[in-house]
Amino acid sequence: xxxxxxxxxxxxxxxxxxxxxxxxxxxxxxxxxxxxxxxxxxxxxxxxxxxxxxxxxxxxxxxxxxxxxxxxxxxxxxxxxxxxxxxxxxxxxxxxxxxxxxxxxxxxxxxxxxxxxxxxxxxxxxxxxxxxxxxxxxxxxxxxxxxxxxxxxxxxxxxxxxxxxxxxxxxxxxxxxxxxxxxxxxxxxxxxxxxxxxxxxxxxxxxxxxxxxxxxxxxxxxxxxxxxxxxxxxxxxxxxxxxxxxxxxxxxxxxxxxxxxxxxxxxxxxxxxxxxxxxxxxxxxxxxxxxxxxxxxxxxxxxxxxxxxxxxxxxxxxxxxxxxxxxxxxxxxxxxxxxxxxxxxxxxxxxxxxxxxxxxxxxxxxxxxxxxxxxxxxxxxxxxxxxxxxxxxxxxxxxxxxxxxxxxxxxxxxxxxxxxxxxxxxxxxxxxxxxxxxxxxxxxxxxxxxxxxxxxxxxxxxxxxxxxxxxxxxxxxxxxxxxxxxxxxxxxxxxxxxxxxxxxxxxxxxxxxxxxxxxxxxxxxxxxxxxxxxxxxxxxxxxxxxxxxxxxxxxxxxxxxxxxxxxxxxxxxxxxxxxxxxxxxx
RNA sequence: GCCCUCGUAGCUCAGUAGGAUAGAGCGAUCGCCUCCUAAGCGGUAGGUCACAGGUUCAAAUCCUGUCGAGGGCACCA
Numbered sequence: 018x019x020x021x022x023x024x025x026x027x028x029x030x031x032x033x034x035x036x037x038x039x040x041x042x043x044x045x046x047x048x049x050x051x052x053x054x055x056x057x058x059x060x061x062x063x064x065x066x067x068x069x070x071x072x073x074x075x076x077x078x079x080x081x082x083x084x085x086x087x088x089x090x091x092x093x094x095x096x097x098x099x100x101x102x103x104x105x106x107x108x109x110x111x112x113x114x115x116x117x118x119x120x121x122x123x124x125x126x127x128x129x130x131x132x133x134x135x136x137x138x139x140x141x142x143x144x145x146x147x148x149x150x151x152x153x154x155x156x157x158x159x160x161x162x163x164x165x166x167x168x169x170x171x172x173x174x175x176x177x178x179x180x181x182x183x184x185x186x187x188x189x190x191x192x193x194x195x196x197x198x199x200x201x202x203x204x205x206x207x208x209x210x211x212x213x214x215x216x217x218x219x220x221x222x223x224x225x226x227x228x229x230x231x232x233x234x235x236x237x238x239x240x241x242x243x244x245x246x247x248x249x250x251x252x253x254x255x256x257x258x259x260x261x262x263x264x265x266x267x268x269x270x271x272x273x274x275x276x277x278x279x280x281x282x283x284x285x286x287x288x289x290x291x292x293x294x295x296x297x298x299x300x301x302x303x304x305x306x307x308x309x310x311x312x313x314x315x316x317x318x319x320x321x322x323x324x325x326x327x328x329x330x331x332x333x334x335x336x337x338x339x340x341x342x343x344x345x346x347x348x349x350x351x352x353x354x355x356x357x358x359x360x361x362x363x364x365x366x367x368x369x370x371x372x373x374x375x376x377x378x379x380x381x382x383x384x385x386x387x388x389x390x391x392x393x394x395x396x397x398x399x400x401x402x403x404x405x406x407x408x409x410x411x412x413x414x415x416x417x418x419x420x421x422x423x424x425x426x427x428x429x430x431x432x433x434x435x436x437x438x439x440x441x442x443x444x445x446x447x448x449x450x451x452x453x454x455x456x457x458x459x460x461x462x463x464x465x466x467x468x469x470x471x472x473x474x475x476x477x478x479x480x481x482x483x484x485x486x487x488x489x490x491x492x493x494x495x496x497x498x499x500x501x502x503x504x505x506x507x508x509x510x511x512x513x514x515x516x517x518x519x520x521x522x523x524x525x526x527x528x529x530x531x532x533x534x535x536x537x538x539x540x541x542x543x544x545x546x547x548x549x550x551x552x553x554x555x556x557x558x559x560x561x562x563x564x565x566x567x568x569x570x571x572x573x574x575x576x577x578x579x580x581x582x583x584x585x586x587x588x589x590x591x592x593x594x595x596x597x598x599x600x601x602x603x
Numbered sequence: 604g605c606c607c608u609c610g611u612a613g614c615u616c617a618g619u620a621g622g623a624u625a626g627a628g629c630g631a632u633c634g635c636c637u638c639c640u641a642a643g644c645g646g647u648a649g650g651u652c653a654c655a656g657g658u659u660c661a662a663a664u665c666c667u668g669u670c671g672a673g674g675g676c677a678c679c680a
Binding site: 048050052053054056057061063066069070076099100101102103146148183186187188189257334335336337338347348350351352353354355356358360361362386387388389390391392393413415416456457458460461462464466469472473474475476477478480481483484485487488491492494495496544545548551552555558559561562563565566567602603 | 605606607608609615616617620621622623624625626627628629635638639640641642643644645660661672673674675676677678679680
């Protein structure tokens with residue numbers, strides 16, 4: 018609809034240019050907006066205001082010439098020039114009616130487009146360390162990332178969803194060692210648990226599995242384990258040195274094979290749990306990308322080699338540094354530590370190099386906002402590698418804060434006391450969780466009201482929009498019971514009966530949907546969908562209250578049923594994009 | 604100290620590639636069920652768009668500064 022108005026304007030401009038009435042400028046893509054005030058018509062353009070300065074003359078004069086040059090269209094009832102030079106378009110009364118057969122014929126595809134032209138986009142999200150279950154903070158990234166990916170797919174991009182598994186590195190060693198220490202406790206050893214170890218119950222569970230299946234096969238005496246290990250922090254020592262010492266001891270005592278077994282047990286259990294958790298949340302991936310595989314296939318060395326060859330690495334204090342400060346970062350960064358271990362950053366350089374080597378036109382990383390300081394060094398590294406850093410977009414998602422009974426819930430990862438995503442899902446349900454997580458712009462802190470998310474009332478936006486869907490279904494059921502089902506053939510319609518204001522409003526809202534999907538996709542703004550769905554539901558509920566659908570007049574009844582069928586279709590399409598179910602009854 | 608994000612109605616938030624009289628929900632208040640689910644609908648009240656300058660036909664939106672909130676500044680991940 019908007020597109021058609023734009024085309025009329027372009028034609029008018031070309032006519033003026035061809036007849037020499039405007040010179041000195043090509044037509045930019047005309048800006049056409051839906052009006053806020055119905056007194057300004059349905060669409061308005063500021064084209065004359067923008068272009069008057071470029072081509073000379075007064076905006077209102079240019080507007081008048083544009084209007085005079087507009088081709089005739091059955092769509093437009095009339096136009097007017099308003100204010101400083103806006104052109105307002107008033108649509109013909111029936112202009113939106115063809116929308117209904119369009120929506121019913123397109124079905125699930127209504128709102129989709131080919132805008133992305135099949136360009137390959139990778140969306141990497143969540144990517145939480147597999148050192149424990151996902152918590153509610155990860156949930157927001159999961160919901161947000163999943164919808165961004167689905168939106169991009171809806172507008173025609175070839176989307177690749179990926180989870181980066183940090184299955185290498187120190188944190189995983191600490192997890193494996195924590196698991197083993199808990200196992201030793203279960204085996205009867207007296208173990209002072211390290212303050213920096215993973216203390217969650219899930220570690221106990223995995224240790225119990227190890228003990229049940231392998232008895233004492235992994236057992237070593239506590240005195241042997243702790244001999245000559247630097248003191249822990251509560252004992253006046255350094256907790257980092259303490260845990261690193263224990264990790265080294267675990268590797269030494271267990272040997273490669275047994276250590277690897279414990280490590281993998283922890284990794285695989287937690288990864289399975291995360292995968293299962295996300296699947297129940299409606300979030301799935303095309304690929305789970307292993308950090309370890311980067312080292313194994315030599316990508317890390319290759320990335321460092323490329324940087325070294327380009328002269329962007331140097332040695333200092335026994336470590337290898339990347340000259341990040343030459344590429345917009347605050348300071349240089351270590352890529353290989355003085356103990357010979359490469360840093361997480363080195364893996365991440367290799368990972369992003371690998372992403373671009375895989376030929377994606379665009380790469381989107383979705384991170385927690387606490388990682389924002391990390392953006393310049395990654396972009397800097399890509400630039401240093403000779404890649405285009407503009408291909409990478411990093412979207413930062415702010416924290417979610419849970420509220421119960423109006424009180425903010427305190428969470429602390431350190432003590433292992435945090436609300437998991439699974440607990441949240443079980444408490445408020447998947448639909449409410451998905452909906453609430455994406456209600457706000459991602460750069461806005463999210464206040465997640467658990468009581469509201471659970472409440473079965475119209476105060477709860479999830480129930481509100483789902484209820485609209487269930488109501489349509491209910492009406493259609495009753496129509497069927499009375500033998501009054503809508504004509505199945507879309508060819509037989511009596512849509513000219515849809516003259517009520519509420520019906521016209523509903524049609525306008527339905528017409529906006531494809532524009533909205535496009536905007537939400539290009540702006541990576543899932544929250545626009547929740548706002549739209551609430552508006553559509555409101556229009557429907559208002560209509561429902563004001564008019565009867567199952568009326569005597571068969572033609573009118575059929576037209577109204579077709580209209581609410583279209584409403585149901587758009588609700589479904591929207592729900593599908595945000596991962597919320599479309600219930601037929603409440 | 605430096606950097607990033609945010610500041611809009613009592614509360615939670617939309618609106619920010621500059622556009623016409625700044626919107627919604629909740630809360631407050633007044634109404635609407637012999638009728639397809641009242642899990643719904645409508646009316647009213649409520650604003651110095653944090654503050655101060657600047658840019659221009661036009662600023663909540665862009666620029667500068669100030670104040671306030673959160674976050675980041677590791678040989679952790």
